[in-house]
Amino acid sequence: MTGTLLTIAVRVLCGAQAHWQGAAPDPRPRIYFANHTSNLDALVIWATLPRELRALTRPVAARDYWQKGPVRRHLALKVLNAVLIERHKVTAHDNPITDMIEAMGERHSLIIFPEGGRQSGTEPAPFKAGLYHLAKHRPDAELVPVYLENLNRVLPKGEVLPVPMLGSLTMGSPIQLQDGEAKTDFLERARLAVWNLRHT
């Protein structure tokens, strides 16, 4: 119910349509990785997925942001079924990678933002290592690059009220970790896979 309302709200605010350019919607385990410019990003990707995929796809989000207040907590845990991770005090017990792999299980997909935080520019910042570790642990999962356009204008950093603006999401062709590929090479390749999906 809330999920349906949310998808309608996302349509009204950003008319976002997903362009499945390099990959078709598929329920197999996937890791969607995207550039991060707005707090709406996870919500928008999730809301534009077909209904049956929404139930299987879990956004990975910062615990410090999404656990604040009952509304965010409800959205994150009950509607989006998000995986909330610790970004600041990572310990052996509280390791985001373990949490993410556990959260994927047999059938779930993840949405992650490997830049680690919201960027103000359009070009994605260097990726954090998480994507590399996930790719290593889950070679079976497809890594789908996603480029989000114009969403930072809907809800810029520091603003609470959104403004309607047409945004777009482009899903590219899945990439894979090659045998013996160095971490930095892979992360840069993944970053370019996202950046190359832009229209302008």
Add this chain to the structure above:
Amino acid sequence: MNFDPHFLWLGGGVLTLLIIASLIGWALSRRSGDDKWRSTVANLNARTNAWWVMAGVFGAALALGRTGTVVLFGLLSFLALREFITLTPTRPGDHRTLFWAFFVFTPLQYIMVSSGWIGLFSILIPVYAFLFVPLRSAAAGDCERFLERTAKIQWALMVCVYCLSHAPALLTLEIPGYSGQGAKLLFFLVVVAQISDVLQYVWGKTLGRHKIVPLVSPNKTWEGFIGGIASATGIGAALWWITPFTPLQAAGMALAIALMGFAGGLVMSAIKRDRGVKDYGALIEGHGGVMDRIDSLCFAAPVFFHLTRYYFT
């Protein structure tokens, strides 16, 4: 309100036109041709299919009376403004100003239409929004390209909201001997403006040779312009019986609508060219965005509204 039998004729007329257009499209799609021909026919059929939906939505809104009509045009303004602002490079300092534009000025303008308060309706955006928009942006503290940003937001509000709101405002005009029949005046405006667009396209595609302003819109030709405007004027004159006008007056009004519609299409094309896009959006299959469909209406509505208000009320 008693049911006006004119609507039966008008509804039947629109239905017949759409059926004929669909049949022609179907016949053309069965003929073989090269890729360019096939893509033109596919686009033509997509446009016709979208016309069915648009005619249905417009008809349903008219049937719901003034409230339904005001809500429909309010939503069109909202969607057009969203497309327009998306193409306009604004800065984070404009965010709160834009919030006011979308969620305060747009609804307020249509509330004025609905309440029939024509005085405030006429100055809300040209005066109050004009003064408030730069104030709100200045308060946000970002001076870069200030005048340019302010002008763009004001222009967006004027064309997408203020101009378009004159179409449903026709329902508020008190014309002697024509009370409660404003919906037919709106129908007249919309049909003449849209059919003029369609006929300019048809004449241009079949006979078009000489481009008018090739740098702005390569599809607009003198043949399309003259043929389209003349035939739209003729159709407007033939619709005199649903208006408070004589046939000659109806022809004059239709001519004004068609000319303003052409102007709207040309100006909105210039903006698209400048921003390097072909369409304002992709909401309406075959047509592009909402703004691509209502550009002519935005320019024609205020002129038709004031001509009618000045001479007939």
